[in-house]
Amino acid sequence: MKILVALKQVPARDLPVVADSARTWIDESGLTYEMNEPDAYALEAALRLKEAEGGEVIAVSCGPERVQAVLREALAKGADRAIHIAVDGEAARGTDPSATARLLEMAAREEQPELILTGLQSDDTGSGQTGVILAARLGWPHATLVVAIEPSAGEVRVKRELEAGWFQHVTLPLPAVLTVQSGISRLRYATLMGIKKAKTKEIRRVEAPAEALAAGLRLKQLAEPRRQRETQFLEGSPAEQAAQLVEKLRFEARVL
Amino acid sequence: MSRILAVMEPAGAGWHRMSFEALAGALELARATGSEVTVCAPGSAQAAGEFASFDVSEVVALEHEALGAYAADAWVEALLQVIRGRQPEWVVLPHTYQTRDFAPALAARMDRTLMGDSTGFAMEDGAPVFERPMFQGKLVGRFVFETPGPNFVSFQAGAFRAAQAAGGSAPVHVFRPVLDGAAIRQRPEAPFREAAQAVDLSAAERIVAVGRGIQEEANLELARELASALGAELAASRPICDNGWLPMERQVGSSGQTVAPKLYVALGISGAIQHIVGMKGSGCIVAINRDPKAPIFEIADYALVGDLFEITPAIIEELRKGAG
Numbered sequence A: 001m002k003i004l005v006a007l008k009q010v011p012a013r014d015l016p017v018v019a020d021s022a023r024t025w026i027d028e029s030g031l032t033y034e035m036n037e038p039d040a041y042a043l044e045a046a047l048r049l050k051e052a053e054g055g056e057v058i059a060v061s062c063g064p065e066r067v068q069a070v071l072r073e074a075l076a077k078g079a080d081r082a083i084h085i086a087v088d089g090e091a092a093r094g095t096d097p098s099a100t101a102r103l104l105e106m107a108a109r110e111e112q113p114e115l116i117l118t119g120l121q122s123d124d125t126g127s128g129q130t131g132v133i134l135a136a137r138l139g140w141p142h143a144t145l146v147v148a149i150e151p152s153a154g155e156v157r158v159k160r161e162l163e164a165g166w167f168q169h170v171t172l173p174l175p176a177v178l179t180v181q182s183g184i185s186r187l188r189y190a191t192l193m194g195i196k197k198a199k200t201k202e203i204r205r206v207e208a209p210a211e212a213l214a215a216g217l218r219l220k221q222l223a224e225p226r227r228q229r230e231t232q233f234l235e236g237s238p239a240e241q242a243a244q245l246v247e248k249l250r251f252e253a254r255v256l
Numbered sequence B: 001m002s003r004i005l006a007v008m009e010p011a012g013a014g015w016h017r018m019s020f021e022a023l024a025g026a027l028e029l030a031r032a033t034g035s036e037v038t039v040c041a042p043g044s045a046q047a048a049g050e051f052a053s054f055d056v057s058e059v060v061a062l063e064h065e066a067l068g069a070y071a072a073d074a075w076v077e078a079l080l081q082v083i084r085g086r087q088p089e090w091v092v093l094p095h096t097y098q099t100r101d102f103a104p105a106l107a108a109r110m111d112r113t114l115m116g117d118s119t120g121f122a123m124e125d126g127a128p129v130f131e132r133p134m135f136q137g138k139l140v141g142r143f144v145f146e147t148p149g150p151n152f153v154s155f156q157a158g159a160f161r162a163a164q165a166a167g168g169s170a171p172v173h174v175f176r177p178v179l180d181g182a183a184i185r186q187r188p189e190a191p192f193r194e195a196a197q198a199v200d201l202s203a204a205e206r207i208v209a210v211g212r213g214i215q216e217e218a219n220l221e222l223a224r225e226l227a228s229a230l231g232a233e234l235a236a237s238r239p240i241c242d243n244g245w246l247p248m249e250r251q252v253g254s255s256g257q258t259v260a261p262k263l264y265v266a267l268g269i270s271g272a273i274q275h276i277v278g279m280k281g282s283g284c285i286v287a288i289n290r291d292p293k294a295p296i297f298e299i300a301d302y303a304l305v306g307d308l309f310e311i312t313p314a315i316i317e318e319l320r321k322g323a324g
C-alpha cells in the first residue's frame, strides 16, 4: 500500500512559549522543535502497515527549511522518501488549517497514495482539522480519532475513539484519509543503521504556490489565558510549601 | 434579519449536553449581532420539538434514516442542504468528537474554515473575535473571519452555561434531506466500551492525577504513596495511559473519565483543554508543576511551583506527621 503521512514540526513541548511584542505570533527566538506527537503515531502506523502489507511510505511536511529535520527523522525510522513543501512566514504557521490542507492536497494529487495519515491535531496551533479538510478537498472519505487500522481489499476498517471511553469501528473505501490519535502503538526509535540509510534517501523540495495560501480565518492576536480561580501560590522551600498545603487542605478547604 | 443556525447533536434518546451550551453560544452571538436563531436538530419532529420552547425563531427537524448511526458523509450532505436552504450568516455547533469529525469537511465544502474549539467571543469593531486555546493552553488565539457568511464556529464544553427553555413556541419544520445511500462511504458499527471498568473515578472523593512530569514508570510509586497518604484514587493524563503505565480507565479528560472529587491533585500535568474539561468541576484543585506558566495553574486553588520530586515527598511526610 502506498501511504502518504503528513508530519508537522512544532515547538518542543517542555519549553515556555510567549507572544512576540506585537502579540500577533510567538517569539520564535530560542525555540527548539520536534515532531508533533500524534504525527509520530501516524508515522508509526504507516510503517507498521508497510511492514505487514508491503508498499511505500512517503513523509510530507510543509514549512521553512528547518522542517527537513522531521523528514530526516521519518526517513531514519523507515519512510522511503520525503517531500518538503517549502513555505515561510505567516503562511507556514498553520493558523488557517485550510491553507495547509491545500498544500498537502498538491502532494496527494501528485503522488496518488491509497491512504493518507495525518495526526489528529497539532500541539502548537491545534486546529485538529487539516486531515478532514484535505479529505473534503480531495473528495475522499475520512475518519478521525483513529486508534487502530485494519486494511483489506480496497477498504480499511478502523477503530475510532469516541468520548468518555467509548469506541466504534468504521469501514471506509480507499483511497481515504485517517487522522491518528496518540497511543495507537508503541513508537520505535531510529536505529544507527536507519540514520545512516536516511542520508541516502531523497527529500524532494517543492515551492508552495502563492495562491494556495489565502486564509479565511485570521489570527488577530495572541492573549494570555485568564485565571479562572483565585489561585494561591504557596511559596518557600518544598518543605514549607508542603506544610502550608497540608494546613490549608485541612483548615481552609477542609478536604482532608 | 440575519440568521444563525445552531446544529444540535443527538445522544441516546435525548441530546448531547454540549448541544445546550452551543445553543447558549448561538443565542449570545444572536444578541451581539442582531440575528435570530434557527435550531437544526437531527431527529424526529417530536424530539426536535424540545427546542421550540427556547428563545429561537424556528426549529428544523432534520429527518432521515441515514442520520441514525453517525456517518460523516451523511451529516455533511444533510447539513449542506439545510445551509443552502436557510442561508445562515453563522453556523454554530458543539465542539464534540462528532463535530470534530464532520464540521471541518462541511465548512470546506463551502470554502470556509471552521473556527473550532472556541471558548467564547468578544465584539470588536462590529465583528465577533473568537477565542480558543493554542500552544497547549499556554496562549489564547483570537481569530477573525475574512470570509463572508456562512461562517462556522464550534464551542468547547464550558464556554457557555447551558441554555434554558424560555417558554417560547417556535414553529417546528421537518426537513428531509435527499441522501443517496451509495454516496455515504463510511460504514459505522455500533459503539462499544472496552472491558468493564473496574474503577469508577467519578465516585472518588479525592484523586491524585499524574502527568508526563512523572517522567518514568518507576516514579509512579511516588504518586501512589501520595494517593495512599491522602486516601485518594490514582488517575492520569493521557500520555501516561498511552504509554501503558496505567490502564485507560484511569485517564481523566475528554476521552476518559469526567470527575469532580472534593480534592484533585495534579502532579506534573500541564493543563491541556482536553484534560481540564474532565476535572475542572473538582472542589479543590492543587497543582504541582515546575513551570510557573503551566495552564493548569489557571484553574488551581493552590499552586506549588517546583520540582514534583522534591515537593511530593515533603507533602507525604507532612501528612504522615499529622497522622502520627
Ligand SMILES: Cc1cc2nc3c(=O)[nH]c(=O)nc-3n(C[C@H](O)[C@H](O)[C@H](O)COP(=O)(O)OP(=O)(O)OC[C@H]3O[C@@H](n4cnc5c(N)ncnc54)[C@H](O)[C@@H]3O)c2cc1C
Residues within 6 Å of the ligand: A013, A014, A120, A121, B136, B210, B211, B212, B213, B214, B236, B237, B238, B239, B240, B251, B252, B253, B254, B255, B256, B257, B267, B268, B269, B270, B271, B272, B273, B274, B275, B278, B288, B289, B290, B291, B294, B306, B307, B308, B309
Ligand atoms: C481529541 C483529543 C483528546 C484528548 N483526550 C485527552 C484526555 O482524555 N485526557 C488527557 O489528559 N489528555 C487528552 N488529550 C491530550 C492533551 O491534549 C495533552 O496532550 C495531555 O493532556 C498532556 O498531558 P500532560 O499534561 O501529562 O503532559 P505535558 O503536556 O507534557 O505536561 C507535562 C507537565 O509536567 C511538568 N513537569 C515536568 N517535569 C516536572 C517536574 N520534575 N516537576 C514538576 N512538573 C514537571 C511540565 O512543566 C509540564 O507542564 C487529548 C488530546 C486530543 C487532541
Ligand SMILES: Nc1ncnc2c1ncn2[C@@H]1O[C@H](COP(=O)(O)O)[C@@H](O)[C@H]1O
Residues within 6 Å of the ligand: A006, A007, A008, A009, A036, A038, A039, A042, A060, A061, A062, A063, A094, A097, A100, A117, A118, A119, A120, A121, A122, A123, A125, A126, A127, A128, A129, A130, A131
Ligand atoms: N505544516 C504541516 N506539514 C505537514 N503536516 C501538517 C502540517 N500542519 C498540519 N499537518 C498535519 O495535520 C494534522 C492536524 O493539524 P492541525 O489541523 O493543525 O491540528 C497534523 O497532526 C499533521 O499531521
